[in-house]
Amino acid sequence: MELLSGGEMLVRALHESGVEYIYGYPGGSLLHVYDAVYKQSAVKHVLVRHEQAAAHMADGYARATGKPGVVMVTSGPGATNTITGIATAFTDSIPMVVIAGQVMSHLVGDDAFQETDMLGVSRPIVKHSFSVKRPEDIPEIVAKAFYIAGTGRPGPVVIDIPKDMTMPNERYEYNYPKKVKLRSYSPPQRGHSGQIKKAVELILKAKRPVIYSGGGVIIDGSSDKLRALVDRLNYPCTNTLMGLGAYPGTGQRFLGMLGMHGSYEANMAMHHADVVVCIGARFDDRVTNATSKFCPDAKFIHIDIDPSSISKTIIADVPIVGPVGNVLDEMMALLDEANEQPDEAAIASWWKQIDEWRLRHGGRFDKNESQLMKPQEVIEALWTATKGDAFITSDVGQHQMFAAQYYKFDKPNRWINSGGLGTMGFGFPAAMGIKMNFPDDMVVCVTGEGSIQMNIQELSTCLQYGIPVKILCLNNGSLGMVRQWQDMNYEGRHSNSYMESLPDFVKLVEAYGHIGIKVTERDNLAQALEDTFTKYNDRLVFLDVAVDPEEHVYPMQVPLGSMRDMWLSKTERT
Amino acid sequence: MRHIISILLENEPGALSRVVGLFAQRGYNIETLTVAPTEDSTLSRLTMTTTGDDHKIEQITKHLNKLIEVVKLVDLSEGAHIERELMLIKIKAVGAQRAEIKRTADIFRGQIVDVSPSVYTIQLTGTSDKLEAFIEAIGPGCVLETVRTGVSGIARGEKVLSL
Numbered sequence: 001m002e003l004l005s006g007g008e009m010l011v012r013a014l015h016e017s018g019v020e021y022i023y024g025y026p027g028g029s030l031l032h033v034y035d036a037v038y039k040q041s042a043v044k045h046v047l048v049r050h051e052q053a054a055a056h057m058a059d060g061y062a063r064a065t066g067k068p069g070v071v072m073v074t075s076g077p078g079a080t081n082t083i084t085g086i087a088t089a090f091t092d093s094i095p096m097v098v099i100a101g102q103v104m105s106h107l108v109g110d111d112a113f114q115e116t117d118m119l120g121v122s123r124p125i126v127k128h129s130f131s132v133k134r135p136e137d138i139p140e141i142v143a144k145a146f147y148i149a150g151t152g153r154p155g156p157v158v159i160d161i162p163k164d165m166t167m168p169n170e171r172y173e174y175n176y177p178k179k180v181k182l183r184s185y186s187p188p189q190r191g192h193s194g195q196i197k198k199a200v201e202l203i204l205k206a207k208r209p210v211i212y213s214g215g216g217v218i219i220d221g222s223s224d225k226l227r228a229l230v231d232r233l234n235y236p237c238t239n240t241l242m243g244l245g246a247y248p249g250t251g252q253r254f255l256g257m258l259g260m261h262g263s264y265e266a267n268m269a270m271h272h273a274d275v276v277v278c279i280g281a282r283f284d285d286r287v288t289n290a291t292s293k294f295c296p297d298a299k300f301i302h303i304d305i306d307p308s309s310i311s312k313t314i315i316a317d318v319p320i321v322g323p324v325g326n327v328l329d330e331m332m333a334l335l336d337e338a339n340e341q342p343d344e345a346a347i348a349s350w351w352k353q354i355d356e357w358r359l360r361h362g363g364r365f366d367k368n369e370s371q372l373m374k375p376q377e378v379i380e381a382l383w384t385a386t387k388g389d390a391f392i393t394s395d396v397g398q399h400q401m402f403a404a405q406y407y408k409f410d411k412p413n414r415w416i417n418s419g420g421l422g423t424m425g426f427g428f429p430a431a432m433g434i435k436m437n438f439p440d441d442m443v444v445c446v447t448g449e450g451s452i453q454m455n456i457q458e459l460s461t462c463l464q465y466g467i468p469v470k471i472l473c474l475n476n477g478s479l480g481m482v483r484q485w486q487d488m489n490y491e492g493r494h495s496n497s498y499m500e501s502l503p504d505f506v507k508l509v510e511a512y513g514h515i516g517i518k519v520t521e522r523d524n525l526a527q528a529l530e531d532t533f534t535k536y537n538d539r540l541v542f543l544d545v546a547v548d549p550e551e552h553v554y555p556m557q558v559p560l561g562s563m564r565d566m567w568l569s570k571t572e573r574t
Numbered sequence: 575m576r577h578i579i580s581i582l583l584e585n586e587p588g589a590l591s592r593v594v595g596l597f598a599q600r601g602y603n604i605e606t607l608t609v610a611p612t613e614d615s616t617l618s619r620l621t622m623t624t625t626g627d628d629h630k631i632e633q634i635t636k637h638l639n640k641l642i643e644v645v646k647l648v649d650l651s652e653g654a655h656i657e658r659e660l661m662l663i664k665i666k667a668v669g670a671q672r673a674e675i676k677r678t679a680d681i682f683r684g685q686i687v688d689v690s691p692s693v694y695t696i697q698l699t700g701t702s703d704k705l706e707a708f709i710e711a712i713g714p715g716c717v718l719e720t721v722r723t724g725v726s727g728i729a730r731g732e733k734v735l736s737l
Contacts, residue, residue, distance in 0.1 A: 119588060124599045128642045148642060183737065184584060184645040308636035
């Protein structure tokens with residue numbers, strides 16, 4: 001039997017758990033582990049410039065691949081710097097394993113140098129956490145952490161490792177468990193057949209159905225099954241912000257995103273629906289608007305792997321707890337056996353109504369209103385330049401909504417954004433994590449001049465590892481979404497939403513050894529984008545695009561209203 | 575409505591803080607909480623009382639069940655059950671009051687477990703209502719100190735909460 005130190009066991013166990021990259025930052029309590037990392041080559045370590053970025057890199061990787069991303073940070077500030085990243089992953093149900101160093105066991109509780117109660121600090125934002133008490137437990141704890149992070153409703157898991165658990169001269173038998181079993185954790189494997197049968201009966205009776213799907217479909221890798229169901233039924237489908245790409249964005253049956261900045265037709269269809277089939281989504285407040293006025297005529301079928309999501313904000317008429325893929329399989333089988341078919345006449349007239357709504361608004365914006373470029377047209381140009389096939393990450397704000405509305409995602413796992421927590425500074429490191437694992441794909445971070453500055457130090461990491469992500473900065477010189485709310489609700493008092501001292505981004509990225517291109521004229525945009533993806537394909541390119549600061553994101557739901565209460569432009573209301 | 579939630583919990587450091595943290599984090603209220611290891615030393619049994627409408631209680635039990643260390647959970651108030659709470663109460667007892675307090679303690683099947691010239695310490699077991707009724711009967715003016723364990727509960731009949 002091979003004897004390994006705790007540090008060596010940790011690295012070996014990560015390798016056995018399928019880890020290729022660790023994103024992290026060394027420090028005192030982890031030096032034994034970092035020495036073990038140095039002595040092997042199976043697991044590669046990526047040194048970030050701030051631990052928050054390490055968490056977002058791991059998160060981006062996880063969202064693109066479906067596999068847990070791995071973060072490694074030292075105790076104290078190293079660990080607490082990951083908190084925003086862990087919370088981001090937690091809110092969006094992203095699998096992640098965070099290895100946090102800790103001071104020596106005998107110093108825990110003494111307010112030692114770089115000591116923080118990481119388990120306590122992270123407790124509300126993790127799926128689970130472990131503290132290592134004996135070095136020989138490390139392989140099993142790692143295996144359990146990956147199992148918990150990646151199964152059921154995924155989420156981040158923290159492993160807190162005191163320094164004395166990793167001593168290089170103390171060696172133990174290494175046993176990585178072949179199979180992990182926890183008596184108190186068994187995620188649902190299938191939905192309740194009786195409930196699924198009820199759901200299918202209700203679906204077939206629907207006259208004005210909407211299929212509303214979310215991130216759960218993508219996490220479960222069940223986009224194909226969703227598409228099959230939607231197409232077979234010929235029912236309209238809308239996706240949440242987290243669910244974009246599950247159903248093709250260019251598909252005829254796709255209504256666009258729903259919710260606060262959802263499309264007119266999606267929100268109208270939801271409001272008038274008689275049956276809403278919610279698949280892997282959670283009736284978030286950014287979707288429902290006022291729950292008391294939400295879909296007044298609808299019966300709700302709710303499929304979710306997490307029972308606590310069901311009937312939390314909207315009471316489900318047919319709740320189904322189970323993995324989306326399995327439930328959709330069973331639904332399809334029941335549809336095959338059923339004698340009934342959807343009510344074709346009713347569905348045809350429902351589509352007629354939806355098509356009228358589509359004509360009414362249809363995601364239009366006024367290109368010629370100003371000399372300045374509109375952010376929407378920049379996103380459309382990006383879509384054209386990348387043929388709609390890039391990984392698009394985003395930060396948070398107007399640019400995020402414009403990207404969600406105007407970049408039509410035809411594939412799942414391509415739209416990577418912090419939907420639940422709304423973390424500015426997420427997009428760039430997330431793009432880096434993706435690019436390192438998909439070197440041949442186009443990876444673009446759509447951002448704003450506010451968000452990008454929240455993790456801009458990672459330009460240095462990109463230089464070190466040669467990570468040629470593309471950054472498309474919609475520069476409107478202000479915190480656009482804050483400004484929009486101030487315009488709409490605070491009589492235009494732009495309190496602290498104006499970035500009065502922006503850097504010269506081109507010079508900044510050049511200082512970091514990358515390519516910067518400033519675009520101020522509409523006529524230069526297409527060429528700049530082409531250069532970005534051809535001439536400078538192997539370089540990090542920062543496109544600083546000046547856009548109209550007066551532009552607002554529409555549609556926008558009227559606060560405390562129903563789904564159909566929307567502003568469609570600065571002057572037009574439903 | 576008041577509910578008694580009984581949990582088999584992994585007897586591990588940090589498990590209790592997750593349960594308690596969940597209540598704080600989601601704005602739920604804990605009225606009483608008792609916890610101790612069971613005959614199986616890897617498990618603790620935890621009983622808590624909380625109040626809320628059905629929707630809230632459903633959310634509480636769902637979220638508790640999601641905690642990895644929660645092995646089994648039952649809402650005892652959904653079925654026939656026995657609930658008990660133990661109270662130690664110090665009562666000012668001088669002169670004629672001494673006999674009166676003793677009589678009242680007897681009526682409630684309490685035991686005087688410590689005596690001093692001016693104080694009785696009484697041990698009383700029962701439902702929370704009974705303990706409150708006793709305090710009421712003694713008269714709050716005489717009560718010097720109370721210590722209550724919080725509710726423990728178990729289902730009636732054949733039903734057991736075990737692995």
